[in-house]
Amino acid sequence: MTLDSIDRRIISLLQEDGGLSIAELADKLGMTPPPCWRRVRALKERGVLRRQTWLVDPAALGLTIEIFATVKLVAHDPQATSAFRQQVQEIPEILECYILLGGIDVLLKVIVPDIGYYEKFFYETLSQLPAVGEVTSSVVMSEVKRTSSLPLGHAGA
Template sequence: MQRSLDGLDWRILAHLQRDGAATAAEVGEAVGLSQSPCWRRIQRLEEDGVIKRRVALLDRKAVGLNVMLFSQVKLEAHSGDKLDEFREAIRQIPEVQECFVLMGQVDFLLRIVTKDIEAYERLFFERLSKLPGVREINSMIVVSAVKETTELPLPA
């Protein structure tokens, strides 16, 4: 059972969203707690699944992934087998960073990163277009980012 979050929990979460590498002492100092109670709260938030994991966020361009695209995918049919096969196949493609099931004109929205346009072209023809049940893929290249964040809007 998940416990309700109080003001200190929200402040801890906000701080960890900005700096996941912060120590319990650093977080505690920022939110007005000593190290031990802060560490216990962080542990509880992790055990309750509120904090899924802590990671390093990389600059995709600094690691040579210069192109980001969004691809809209329409499937031929929505039968269980083809749908499950498509989902599993998508999970195996590292360039696909996110995949969302949609309601509306398209079935899935993919966020994809590649080294360059040629790398995307290879990915498209060698893998994406061969995915189970795919009828149509429309891709849009990101020209620039107006806003990118991993921080969720938390209560103050």
């Protein structure tokens, strides 16, 4: 899929502030709202723009502990992995889940209010999932970089 410079600028501006109105976006692009709206709609229809959302500060909600947990599964058959995927979808403390190739099967991003909560979550929820064989947890000490903006200068974008 090829994107022209206007498409790239639209994506860049919306990655910075997804709450921009079409009028504000058009103004920043130096165009009128109708063609801007058509371009945004086309980007949505092509699946480039998937959804609009707000980024919430976890600390403002008392969620101050972020953990990356690596998981080794006990089985790799389609039924077991499918069940695991479905179970993970239903656990709100798990923000992200990635199935990996290599020595680790799964990488989870977990957010909780404190270490005591994570201990309970680990023993009562995560380690109790039938497919889970081994879990290694790493607590985030400090955040160096967090972005949801994709690099637009690379090939294919």
